[in-house]
Amino acid sequence: MAKRWYEGSCHCRAVTFAIHSEPIVGAMRCNCSICRRKGLVMSLEYYPPGAFELRTGTQALAIYHFDEKSVNHYFCKHCGVYPFHDGTQSPTVTTIVSTSVASMRSISSDCRSGSSTAKTRGST
Numbered sequence: 074m075a076k077r078w079y080e081g082s083c084h085c086r087a088v089t090f091a092i093h094s095e096p097i098v099g100a101m102r103c104n105c106s107i108c109r110r111k112g113l114v115m116s117l118e119y120y121p122p123g124a125f126e127l128r129t130g131t132q133a134l135a136i137y138h139f140d141e142k143s144v145n146h147y148f149c150k151h152c153g154v155y156p157f158h159d160g161t162q163s164p165t166v167t168t169i170v171s172t173s174v175a176s177m178r179s180i181s182s183d184c185r186s187g188s189s190t191a192k193t194r195g196s197t
């Protein structure tokens with residue numbers, strides 16, 4: 074299937090972004106301590122440099138770190154939505170972004186609701 078650009082945003086739209094991806098047909102529920110509390114449904118893919126564009130909102134983004142501080146958890150300072158994250162340590166990971174599926178437009182409602190295509194990532 075052909076790749077296309079998917080657009081996403083925080084709730085107040087101060088932060089807008091896009092990812093270039095194969096059709097997004099599944100999602101996962103991460104069970105780490107922060108994702109459990111937020112109830113996040115994440116993309117199955119991590120997107121490399123060039124497949125992610127932060128279009129607006131650099132000044133609106135804040136970063137939360139915890140534990141080993143290996144992940145930048147970005148959230149909007151205005152509405153509090155957490156649309157994506159990336160890694161802090163490995164050069165091959167720093168620009169990889171995993172998006173919150175609920176922040177994306179043009180994704181099927183089945184995917185957004187965490188239907189049977191949703192998987193659970195086992196982690197800390």
Ligand SMILES: [Zn+2]
Pocket residue numbers: 083084085086087088149150151152153154
């Ligand atoms: Zn916002």
